[in-house]
Amino acid sequence: MSTLSILIWVVLVGVVFGVLWSQGKIAQFAGYVRETRTELEKCSWPTWDELKGSTLLIFMSIVILGAFTVVVDFVLLQVFIKL
Secondary structure (H helix, E strand, O other): OOHHHHHHHHHHHHHHHHHHHHOOHHHHHHHHHHHHHHHHHHOOOOOHHHHHHHHHHHHHHHHHHHHHHHHHHHHHHHHHHHO
Protein backbone atom coordinates (compact mmCIF):
# COMPACT_ATOMS: atom_id res chain seq x y z
CA MET A 1 0.00 0.00 0.00
CA SER A 2 1.18 3.43 -0.74
CA THR A 3 1.62 6.13 1.85
CA LEU A 4 -1.27 8.08 0.39
CA SER A 5 -3.74 5.21 0.73
CA ILE A 6 -2.63 4.59 4.33
CA LEU A 7 -3.11 8.28 5.09
CA ILE A 8 -6.59 8.21 3.54
CA TRP A 9 -7.55 5.20 5.70
CA VAL A 10 -6.21 6.87 8.85
CA VAL A 11 -8.21 10.01 8.14
CA LEU A 12 -11.34 7.99 7.33
CA VAL A 13 -11.10 5.93 10.52
CA GLY A 14 -10.44 9.11 12.50
CA VAL A 15 -13.52 10.83 11.05
CA VAL A 16 -15.73 7.80 11.74
CA PHE A 17 -14.38 7.58 15.30
CA GLY A 18 -14.99 11.31 15.81
CA VAL A 19 -18.58 11.05 14.59
CA LEU A 20 -19.28 8.05 16.79
CA TRP A 21 -17.67 9.82 19.78
CA SER A 22 -19.75 12.96 19.27
CA GLN A 23 -22.96 10.89 19.11
CA GLY A 24 -22.09 9.08 22.32
CA LYS A 25 -21.85 5.66 20.65
CA ILE A 26 -18.38 4.98 22.08
CA ALA A 27 -19.65 5.56 25.63
CA GLN A 28 -22.67 3.32 24.97
CA PHE A 29 -20.40 0.54 23.73
CA ALA A 30 -18.13 0.91 26.76
CA GLY A 31 -21.19 0.65 29.03
CA TYR A 32 -22.33 -2.45 27.17
CA VAL A 33 -18.93 -4.10 27.65
CA ARG A 34 -18.89 -3.16 31.34
CA GLU A 35 -22.40 -4.60 31.92
CA THR A 36 -21.52 -7.77 30.01
CA ARG A 37 -18.45 -8.34 32.19
CA THR A 38 -20.56 -7.82 35.31
CA GLU A 39 -23.12 -10.38 34.13
CA LEU A 40 -20.42 -12.89 33.19
CA GLU A 41 -19.00 -12.68 36.71
CA LYS A 42 -22.39 -13.92 37.98
CA CYS A 43 -22.27 -17.05 35.78
CA SER A 44 -21.24 -20.40 37.13
CA TRP A 45 -18.60 -21.95 34.94
CA PRO A 46 -18.24 -25.73 34.58
CA THR A 47 -15.38 -27.61 36.16
CA TRP A 48 -12.87 -29.42 34.00
CA ASP A 49 -14.56 -32.78 34.68
CA GLU A 50 -18.01 -31.40 33.83
CA LEU A 51 -16.63 -29.94 30.62
CA LYS A 52 -15.05 -33.25 29.59
CA GLY A 53 -18.30 -35.10 30.37
CA SER A 54 -20.40 -32.66 28.37
CA THR A 55 -18.00 -32.83 25.45
CA LEU A 56 -18.13 -36.63 25.45
CA LEU A 57 -21.94 -36.54 25.59
CA ILE A 58 -22.11 -34.16 22.63
CA PHE A 59 -19.63 -36.27 20.66
CA MET A 60 -21.66 -39.43 21.28
CA SER A 61 -24.89 -37.63 20.31
CA ILE A 62 -23.34 -36.48 17.03
CA VAL A 63 -22.16 -40.02 16.24
CA ILE A 64 -25.60 -41.51 17.02
CA LEU A 65 -27.41 -38.84 14.99
CA GLY A 66 -24.99 -39.32 12.10
CA ALA A 67 -25.46 -43.11 12.16
CA PHE A 68 -29.25 -42.67 12.27
CA THR A 69 -29.10 -40.32 9.27
CA VAL A 70 -26.97 -42.78 7.28
CA VAL A 71 -29.33 -45.68 8.06
CA VAL A 72 -32.47 -43.70 7.18
CA ASP A 73 -30.83 -42.44 3.98
CA PHE A 74 -29.85 -45.99 3.00
CA VAL A 75 -33.33 -47.37 3.72
CA LEU A 76 -35.08 -44.59 1.79
CA LEU A 77 -32.66 -45.03 -1.10
CA GLN A 78 -33.47 -48.74 -1.26
CA VAL A 79 -37.23 -48.03 -1.08
CA PHE A 80 -37.18 -45.42 -3.84
CA ILE A 81 -34.86 -47.39 -6.12
CA LYS A 82 -37.30 -50.31 -6.12
CA LEU A 83 -40.24 -48.09 -7.09
